[in-house]
């Protein structure tokens with residue numbers, strides 16, 4: 001597939017997520033059957049440049065990770081945590097390293113930073129007032145994709 005065929009949606013500006021912070025976004029995605037379904041995601045930032053995105057669904061009992069406390073990170077900020085039963089996930093890989101679903105993983109998203117925007121690549125999102133199709137990028141722009 002050529003690069004210009006990948007669907008790229010702008011999710012937010014990079015400065016809307018501070019280093020050490022994680023944020024939820026409630027998106028919508030079209031299924032293969034054409035139905036529009038909720039698509040909750042979480043994006044976390046590590047340091048100045050690294051953004052990691054996952055579907056906001058815990059592999060244990062499919063709860064939102066921010067269930068209860070409304071937060072995504074452990075107190076020390078070193079792992080993602082499910083608020084329901086406390087499973088902890090490596091931020092960079094999404095692997096559950098402790099808790100009820102140890103060894104399973106969050107579903108990773110392909111993110112790109114394009115001209116100061118955090119963008120989601122390759123998902124059939126339904127554009128709304130929050131998201132927009134990023135169709136103005138070209139080969140000169142910096143693109144980082146995680147997990148790489």
Ligand code: FES
Pocket residue numbers: 058059060061062063082083084085086087099100101
């Ligand atoms: S639902 Fe996440 S640890 Fe149980």
